[in-house]
Amino acid sequence: MEARAAITGPDHYSFRLALFERLRILMFFRVLFISLILGTSLLIQVKGFQNLQADVNISYYILLASAYIISILYAYLLKKLQDLSLLAYIQLLLDTVFITVLIYISGGIESIFSFLYVLSIITGSIILDKKGGVITASSSSILYGLVIDLQYYGVIHPLGSKIIQPELPNSAYLFFTVLINIGGFFLAGYLSGLLAEQVKRSRIELQTTKENLGQLEVLQKSIINSIASGLIVLDDNDNIILFNPAAEEMFEKKAYLAFERPVYEILPSVGKFLRNASQHTENRTYKESEMADLDFLRSDGYITHLRLYISSLKQISGKPKGRILVFQDVTQIKKIEEEKKRVEGLALVGELAAGIAHEIRNPMASISGSIEILKDEIAPNEINNRLIDIISREIDRLNRLVNDFLLFARPGESRVKSISLNKLIMESLELIQNSRHWNKNIKIFTKTHPHTIIESDPDQIRQVLWNLFINAVDAMENGGELHIETSPAKLLSEKETEGIRIVIRDTGRGFDEEGFSHLFMPFFTTKKAGSGLGLAIVKRIMDRLHGNIYGGNHPEGGAEITILLPLGMNISES
Structure with a gap:
């Protein structure tokens, strides 16, 4: 009872369910056995065996009817009782009583039904383990010995017995018979209990192994389904x-459509690579690990760069039985590598060209000064004045180009301070309106957020705004609208940070396809007299300020440039 009391929760439910099923099986075979005895009795009676006494037949039927009634009661209690162990003990003990009565009415010591005790003992071990087997063996021994002793001493006379009192075996033979049977009972109880315990232990180990395998399978599926790399076996x-x-996501294919189909059919590009990589011989072997880069064309026309790792799928014996393909999307890595190469190249060329441009400034200054002297020395006339104006204008253009180039190559050291973006925008608008670039037919519309205080470099932000305003004004030769808007935003880099968004939009002609693809490329321009460094300088400065910039065309027409600046920037970062 203590052992059963300790079983709680799911284990208690499993124990009760198993015991319920065993008792049902016991009740079924009990009814089946009773029916077999009843059928045999009826057959004997129908065949007319005269040597059977009437009282024996009546006793048989009374016993069998009682057994049927008790079985019906068992079935009712099986559904109602919570403590099924108690019901199991009651059934086993009453079964030994039933067998004892059956032995009594079938001749006592002469009865052929003493073997039923062994079946009852084995049943006890199966249902209640070793303890049930020992208890059933003990009750069987007591009841069987009691019947034989009472018959020997003449207290009872079994109904089916053909032996009269003086003809009973001697005490030594009777003692030996009872001892052998009781020994057999306990031996059967011990062996069946031992076997039941081994079966129970094996069942528990099997269940534990099954649960572990189930958990391992779930873990395996979870890992396979969770990894970001594409896995094909x-x-x-x-x-x-x-x-x-x-x-599935990488190749735009569903797993159930690809299962057990050739890879050459589902992924032709991968299959073609595998065919070229494999040696199609009778004894094809695989390397331990292979790596290759593939390009995959998606349905939307976007090309993804994939890195493929191939390894052999081996049996327990070590013999290959297939291949494992692991795909990693390295598109972003490729872009970063290309951008890194481009930046490194630009930096190298920029440093070299910056040095050259710096040296150009000195002779340009000398030429400019000489022109001013010549202007005073030569005779003034229309041709001379026009030539001097051309030279002065081209010298100014070269100076601006050199200044732009130096600003692109060497933006200068950042000086971080607390600034108001709204104030910087208004100052820059005032500056552009008072410059020679301004077009009086342009109207300005501003929509600013009240909280635009950030930690950044005001001089570099002024340069960014100046370049963007110049581009917007140049795009609206016949006038138009210049829209500036500020609002809070989030920057997505290594981690999400708070920032401010600045949107600058004009109503000019917007970007054409070629201009959009080379938006921030240095020395690319659609202007007749442009250097192609305006937006490149803006991009370079935004990178130094840890901001983002992107552009496009507005649905209502015109170009739109969006700037994202972080609220704070450490001096060490700049």
């Missing part, structure tokens, strides 16, 4: 036997 015929969700 092929059998030895290159049919797909695993296609994880990352591979």
Whole structure:
């Protein structure tokens, strides 16, 4: 009872369910056995065996009817009782009583039904383990010995017995018979209990192993479904036997459509590569690990760069039975590498060209000064004045180009301080309105957020605004509208940070396809007299300020440039 009391929760439910099923099986076989005895009795009676006494037949029927009634009661209690162990003990003990009565009415020591005790003992061990077997063996021994002793001493005379009192075996033979039977009972109880315990232990180990395998399978599926890399497993015929969700998204294929189909059919580009990489011989072997880069064209026309790792799928014996393909999307890595190469190249060329441009300034200054002297020395006339104006204008243009180039190559050291973006925008607008670039047919519309205080470099932000305003004014030769808007925003870099968004929009002609693809490329311009460094300088400065910039065309027409600046920037970062 203590052992059963300690079983709680799911284990208690499993124990009760198992005991319920065993008792049902016991009741079924009990009714089946009773029916077999009843059928045999009826058969004997129908065949007319005269040597059977009437009282024996009546006793048989009374016993069998009682057994049926008790079985019905068991079935009722099985559904009602909570403590099924108690019901199991009651059934086993009453079964030994039933067998004892059956032995009594079938001749006592002469009865052929003493073997039923052994079946009852084995049943006890199966239902209640070793304890049930020992208890059933003890009750069987007591009841069987009691019947034989009472018959020997003449207290009872079994109904089916053909032996009269003086003809009973001697005490030594009777003692030996009872001892052998009781020994057999306890031996059967011990062996069946031992076997039941081993079966129970094996069942528990099997259940534990099953649960562990189930958890391992769930973990395996979870890992396969969670990894960001595409995973495809092929059998030895290159049919797909695993296609994880990352591979589904990567190749725009559903796993159930790819399962057990050739990789050459589902992914022709991958299959073609595998065919070229594999040696199609009778004894094809795989390397331990192979790596390759592939380009995959998606349905939307976007090309993804994939890095493929190939390894062999091996059996326990170590013999290959397929291949494992692991795909990693390295598109962003490729872009970063290309951008890094471009930036490194620009930096190298910029440093070299900056030095050259710096040296150009000195002779340009000398030429400019000489022109001013010549202007005073030569005779003034229309041709001389026009030539001097051309030279002065071209010298100014070269100076601006050199200044722009130096600003692109060497933006200068950042000086971070607390500034108001709204104030900087208004100052820059005032500056552009008073410059020679301004067009009086342009109207300005501002929509600013009240909280635009950030930690950044005001001089570099002024340069950014100046370049963008110049581009917007140049794009509206016949006038138009210049819209400036500020609002809070979030910057997505290594981590999400708070920032301010500045949107500058004009109503000019906007970007054409070529201009949009080379938006921030240095030395690319659509202006007749432009240097192609305006937006490149803006991009370079935004990178130094840890901001973002992107552009496009507004749905209502005109170009739109969006700037994202972080609220704070450390001096060490700049």
